[in-house]
Amino acid sequence: PIHVPKQQQRLLSYIWPDQRERLARTRAACEMFSQSPNCLQRADASDWLEQAAKQFRPGRGALLFHSMFFQYLSPLQQRKLIETIEAIGKEASEQTPFYWLTFEPSADRKQAELILRQWPGGDCRKLAKGSFHGDYLTLM
Numbered sequence: 349p350i351h352v353p354k355q356q357q358r359l360l361s362y363i364w365p366d367q368r369e370r371l372a373r374t375r376a377a378c379e380m381f382s383q384s385p386n387c388l389q390r391a392d393a394s395d396w397l398e399q400a401a402k403q404f405r406p407g408r409g410a411l412l413f414h415s416m417f418f419q420y421l422s423p424l425q426q427r428k429l430i431e432t433i434e435a436i437g438k439e440a441s442e443q444t445p446f447y448w449l450t451f452e453p454s455a456d457r458k459q460a461e462l463i464l465r466q467w468p469g470g471d472c473r474k475l476a477k478g479s480f481h482g483d484y485l486t487l488m
Contacts (some may be wrong), residue, residue: 370481385432393417393425401436406444409437415451416460416480437467453480 356378363370369422389396397412404410412433433448440446448465454477461484462476478485 367481369483373482393421394428397432397436398428401439403448404436404444406441409445409447411447411449413449413451415482416453418450418452432468437465437470440467442468451482 357400359378360371360374363374365371390400400483401410418429421429437446437448446467449462451460454461459477460480460482461474462478463472463474465472474488476485476487
């Protein structure tokens with residue numbers, strides 16, 4: 349049998365077996381991650397982001413991206429994360445911009461939306477809409 353780490357087995361177990369394309373994408377992502385020097389960290393999202401923001405450097409932009417994540421936070425965690433993001437945004441400059449890119453359910457929960465907010469300025473743009481699993485996207 350092929351050795352698959354327990355974390356990958358668990359992740360793959362959440363995907364219906366007939367969704368072959370999703371399984372293939374997830375397996376490919378696991379393979380890329382296994383070859384990456386990056387690591388997973390268990391932390392409260394706001395606390396993690398506050399620590400990560402301390403590493404932002406002048407002359408370089410920073411991007412926070414999340415997908416199908418926000419809905420799983422409690423209302424308190426959501427507010428705390430938004431406050432943290434907006435505080436980081438207020439510190440952004442032309443030399444050190446900050447971007448918040450999300451792929452989350454729309455307000456009516458009928459589709460997912462790709463939304464970009466950027467600082468300085470806090471401008472917000474809907475870039476695309478599509479299926480929850482990323483099978484298709486329609487640019488706006």
